Amino acid sequence: MIDVTKTSGPKPYRFDVIVSDGGGETRHDVTMSEDTFNRLAGGAHSPETCLEAAFRFLLDREPKESILSRFDVDVISRYFPEFEQEMPRYLTP
Secondary structure, three states: OEEEEEEEOOOOEEEEEEEEEOOEEEEEEEEEOHHHHHHHHOOOOOHHHHHHHHHHHHHOOOOHHHOOOEEEHHHHHHHOOOHHHHHHHHHOO
């Protein structure tokens, strides 16, 4: 389960994210600029939905324990160059 709580925004948006499963939970402090949000979600989704989709993308590629505890969404593309191209698939219900 991915629990996303927006704590501030939009300059930048800041979120507390908790990822939990049968093996426990991890906590993450994540920022996302308004420009990045607009580029990824195109105004069709909320910032929380966009960030949840980004975490689903990450969890398809690595265990929750490998996700940085503090990061900006832009850093995901450094580790996974396909991130922005794949995001529409994760934003679709």
